[in-house]
Amino acid sequence: MADSYDFAFAxxxxxxxxxxxxxxxxxxxxxxxxxxxxxxxxxxxxxxGGHIFLTVRVSEELIYxxxxxxxxxxxxxxxxxxxxxxxxxPGSAVLYNSDKITPGDAGEGxxxxxxxxxxxxxxxxxxxxxxxxxxxxxxxxxxxxxxVLEGSLSQQFQRKGEAVVNExxxxxxxxxxxxxxxxxxxxxxxxTGPKPLALWSGNDALxxxxxxxxxxFYAAYPMSPSTGVLHWMATNARNLGIMVxxxxxxxxxxxxxxxxxxxxxxxxCATSGGGFALMTEAIGAAGMMEIPSVFIxxxxxxxxxxxxxxxxxxxxxxxxxxxxxxxQRFIVAPLHTLDAFNTMAEIFNLTDRYxxxxxxxxxxxxxxxxxxxxxxxxxxxxxIDRGELITESNGAGGDTPYNRYANTESGIxxxxxxxxxxxxxxxxxxxxxxxxxxxxxxxxxxxIRRMMVEKRARKFDGVVDQIAPPELEGPAxxxxxxxxWGSTYMAITDALKLLEARGVRxxxxxxxxxxxxxxxxxxxxxxxxxxxxxxxNNHSGQFARYLRGETGITANGHIHKYDGExxxxxxxxxxxxxxxxxxxxxxxxxxxxVVV
Amino acid sequence: MTxxxxxxxxxxxxxxxxxxxxxxxxxxxxxxFGVLNALQRACAELGxxxxxxxxxxxxxxxxxxxxxxxxxxxxxxxxxxxxxAAGAKMANHELTVIATGGDGDGYGIGGNHFTHTARRxxxxxxxxxxxxIYGLTTGxxxxxxxxxxxxxxTPFGSVEYPINPLTSAIMNGATFVxxxxxxxxxQLTDLxxxxxxxxxxxxxxxxxxxxTFNLDNTNAxxxxxxxxxxEETHDTSDWKAACEKAMVWxxxxxxxxxxxxxxxxxxxxxxxxxxxxxxxxxxxxxxxEQAERLIQRMM
Numbered sequence: 001m002a003d004s005y006d007f008a009f010a011x012x013x014x015x016x017x018x019x020x021x022x023x024x025x026x027x028x029x030x031x032x033x034x035x036x037x038x039x040x041x042x043x044x045x046x047x048x049g050g051h052i053f054l055t056v057r058v059s060e061e062l063i064y065x066x067x068x069x070x071x072x073x074x075x076x077x078x079x080x081x082x083x084x085x086x087x088x089x090p091g092s093a094v095l096y097n098s099d100k101i102t103p104g105d106a107g108e109g110x111x112x113x114x115x116x117x118x119x120x121x122x123x124x125x126x127x128x129x130x131x132x133x134x135x136x137x138x139x140x141x142x143x144x145x146x147x148v149l150e151g152s153l154s155q156q157f158q159r160k161g162e163a164v165v166n167e168x169x170x171x172x173x174x175x176x177x178x179x180x181x182x183x184x185x186x187x188x189x190x191x192t193g194p195k196p197l198a199l200w201s202g203n204d205a206l207x208x209x210x211x212x213x214x215x216x217f218y219a220a221y222p223m224s225p226s227t228g229v230l231h232w233m234a235t236n237a238r239n240l241g242i243m244v245x246x247x248x249x250x251x252x253x254x255x256x257x258x259x260x261x262x263x264x265x266x267x268x269c270a271t272s273g274g275g276f277a278l279m280t281e282a283i284g285a286a287g288m289m290e291i292p293s294v295f296i297x298x299x300x301x302x303x304x305x306x307x308x309x310x311x312x313x314x315x316x317x318x319x320x321x322x323x324x325x326x327x328q329r330f331i332v333a334p335l336h337t338l339d340a341f342n343t344m345a346e347i348f349n350l351t352d353r354y355x356x357x358x359x360x361x362x363x364x365x366x367x368x369x370x371x372x373x374x375x376x377x378x379x380x381x382x383x384i385d386r387g388e389l390i391t392e393s394n395g396a397g398g399d400t401p402y403n404r405y406a407n408t409e410s411g412i413x414x415x416x417x418x419x420x421x422x423x424x425x426x427x428x429x430x431x432x433x434x435x436x437x438x439x440x441x442x443x444x445x446x447x448i449r450r451m452m453v454e455k456r457a458r459k460f461d462g463v464v465d466q467i468a469p470p471e472l473e474g475p476a477x478x479x480x481x482x483x484x485w486g487s488t489y490m491a492i493t494d495a496l497k498l499l500e501a502r503g504v505r506x507x508x509x510x511x512x513x514x515x516x517x518x519x520x521x522x523x524x525x526x527x528x529x530x531x532x533x534x535x536x537n538n539h540s541g542q543f544a545r546y547l548r549g550e551t552g553i554t555a556n557g558h559i560h561k562y563d564g565e566x567x568x569x570x571x572x573x574x575x576x577x578x579x580x581x582x583x584x585x586x587x588x589x590x591x592x593x594v595v596v
Numbered sequence: 597m598t599x600x601x602x603x604x605x606x607x608x609x610x611x612x613x614x615x616x617x618x619x620x621x622x623x624x625x626x627x628x629f630g631v632l633n634a635l636q637r638a639c640a641e642l643g644x645x646x647x648x649x650x651x652x653x654x655x656x657x658x659x660x661x662x663x664x665x666x667x668x669x670x671x672x673x674x675x676x677x678x679x680x681a682a683g684a685k686m687a688n689h690e691l692t693v694i695a696t697g698g699d700g701d702g703y704g705i706g707g708n709h710f711t712h713t714a715r716r717x718x719x720x721x722x723x724x725x726x727x728x729i730y731g732l733t734t735g736x737x738x739x740x741x742x743x744x745x746x747x748x749x750t751p752f753g754s755v756e757y758p759i760n761p762l763t764s765a766i767m768n769g770a771t772f773v774x775x776x777x778x779x780x781x782x783q784l785t786d787l788x789x790x791x792x793x794x795x796x797x798x799x800x801x802x803x804x805x806x807x808t809f810n811l812d813n814t815n816a817x818x819x820x821x822x823x824x825x826x827e828e829t830h831d832t833s834d835w836k837a838a839c840e841k842a843m844v845w846x847x848x849x850x851x852x853x854x855x856x857x858x859x860x861x862x863x864x865x866x867x868x869x870x871x872x873x874x875x876x877x878x879x880x881x882x883x884x885e886q887a888e889r890l891i892q893r894m895m
């Protein structure tokens with residue numbers, strides 16, 4: 001670890017001060033050098049004002065979190081200086097506009113780098129160019145040539161014309177030259193990776209994963225933190241030929257998606273917990289009518305409106321209990337962005353084959369985080385399996401009577417879409433017989449009802465074998481086994497390296513598939529564990545209760561975080577070390593040091 | 597379309613061909629029989645084929661219609677027929693999509709979708725069997741129940757004003773707004789035919805009396821009062837006149853075509869993505885060029 005390049009910087013200020021742009025400029029400089037990147041933006045639900053704190057970490061190694069330490073802090077206002085200077089350790093640097101911001105007492109070894117912005121830009125107007133001056137100074141501190149930044153700025157502002165490019169380049173150079181004269185650069189060089197990497201967010205990954213899986217209909221109602229999926233879809237709709245609709249509410253979204261899916265179109269929607277709550281009746285309808293459709297819930301801190309800009313894994317039981325009655329559904333919680341991308345094709349194939357709804361549980365951390373990805377890892381042409389689908393091309397005509405809900409051995413009944421001759425039928429949310437005749441209003445029939453319940457349930461016999469089981473990472477005979485689901489994979493994976501460095505013998509079982517649940521494999525692994533610690537980004541231990549319900553296994557310790565901010569690796573390290581010493585099962589709740 | 601097996605190739609279909617194997621379970625004398633009859637006649641007279649039609653309903657007595665109609669159908673959730681129908685239409689705009697339901701389903705629980713589907717001018721024919729009562733739940737007040745109406749949930753008479761479906765539809769941007777009466781199947785057939793032919797969102801609100809739970813607005817009530825718009829001077833392109841006629845309620849109540857405009861394109865015409873054909877017929881594969889563009893955007 002110590003030998004590989006690892007650098008983190010943060011930019012803080014208020015909404016409207018232009019934090020995203022310099023953050024993006026720097027991120028692109030690093031990923032183009034082939035460095036891995038993980039960025040987390042802490043912000044509030046406000047368009048102007050508030051406090052935004054963007055942390056970007058880059059490394060020669062594959063990393064999943066923004067890490068535990070900061071090497072550089074760029075303060076765009078006094079607030080950031082006041083809140084975060086205390087986080088800076090020896091060897092770090094703090095950049096700020098010395099015209100407007102007064103530094104506090106810096107810790108030993110922290111280099112305070114005040115930039116006289118007025119003098120350097122030749123204006124007293126507080127514009128966004130203080131950010132560009134600071135970027136120029138960062139180039140010197142990092143030992144990256146100013147030409148690299150100039151190239152990035154030229155590219156970034158080319159659409160705005162030559163004058164804007166020149167203005168930006170001029171102030172960047174002023175910042176660089178001032179830094180050369182006044183500041184000491186970091187020792188050593190910024191590393192370079194083998195090839196340039198791409199930059200994306202989890203929402204980009206989910207949307208693009210859906211697109212390459214053949215999504216041709218996307219509907220949404222804007223809701224943080226899922227709106228990025230809508231934006232991606234809208235941006236790429238023309239290029240890819242995707243029908244994108246923003247409609248009146250999430251009820252309409254879900255029902256439209258199922259209506260579209262009924263025609264044989266692959267259809268998708270994304271929302272967050274509140275919108276998902278509105279969609280739940282429709283999800284049950286997809287289960288009853290046996291129409292494949294995929295619903296993404298990008299979880300945020302709840303309940304109710306909760307903390308719209310903060311992350312949580314609080315909707316597991318909402319997904320498990322979405323809609324009334326027993327019906328078949330897939331629930332998957334991707335572990336990281338690349339996994340989210342790959343999961344989309346997988347869940348579309350599964351929902352098509354098993355003719356039922358699928359739920360993807362992402363969260364703000366995955367969806368709004370920015371990460372590097374090696375484009376060579378992206379399978380843009382995944383296998384597409386539509387299951388037993390009857391369309392005009394393969395099913396028109398035919399003399400045999402068609403029963404939409406034929407009581408087959410597998411429980412899967414070949415599905416004809418509207419428009420196909422010889423297969424006219426009515427799908428219904430009421431219970432129905434094989435020929436879709438209602439078994440609800442005029443007459444009921446307990447035997448037909450039982451047959452249909454069993455037909456639908458039978459579809460999932462053996463379905464768990466169609467999906468890769470979770471795999472234990474680390475030594476089988478470790479002293480402690482960590483269990484997490486979904487996005488905690490990222491913090492746990494980064495924490496494992498730190499735990500190993502501290503001599504803790506640890507292994508880790510990452511859970512991705514919630515339904516179906518690999519009871520057999522999970523039970524086998526956890527039964528052999530010496531001590532089990534479950535790590536979740538929620539208060540009540542939703543997964544721990546699910547695990548107990550499905551396997552009877554209870555954990556020996558829990559690490560819960562529910563303050564809205566994601567786990568940082570050291571939170572997990574501290575929790576594991578603390579719980580290792582405990583005889584009884586206890587919960588550890590890490591303290592969030594960075595407050596924005 | 598040269599090989600049709602179960603749908604009588606080259607033979608003109610009649611209303612009977614649109615009857616399903618299932619007989620309606622409506623009360624004897626229910627207005628919905630007349631509506632179903634008119635719908636079947638309209639589809640036959642327009643030369644439509646069952647496999648080209650998708651009927652979509654919500655929940656309620658009248659929402660059972662797709663089960664009694666020989667065509668593709670979706671019997672969906674309470675209030676959601678228009679959302680399902682709009683999704684299906686935009687995914688396969690070659691289908692003739694007809695939404696059916698009642699006043700509670702469409703103007704009450706589904707009111708939001710009614711507003712926005714009309715605004716978007718989705719090319720759907722919306723046939724509403726308006727009986728001014730909740731029938732399937734055994735007789736409670738509905739969004740179209742009149743002031744003073746006594747129902748199980750308003751035993752002392754309703755104090756709320758009803759919604760006017762026609763003026764609401766016109767204000768929301770519907771491009772075809774008509775009202776029929778289940779007791780006049782001939783007029784109703786004609787209105788439904790026009791509505792299906794119209795490109796855009798078409799509302800056909802139909803007085804379809806509930807013989808069991810609404811003893812105020814009966815067949816006799818309407819027969820005494822109904823006046824046909826086409827028997828007097830009415831300009832269907834004049835939305836203000838249409839609203840005025842739609843607001844008339846008392847000794848005279850109008851039926852017929854109130855409003856139609858053809859200068860506003862339907863959503864499927866406005867959506868450029870559909871120029872290459874229905875979404876449901878697209879290849880799901882991403883081309884190498886498309887994939888390359890996506891990756892370049894991230895570099």
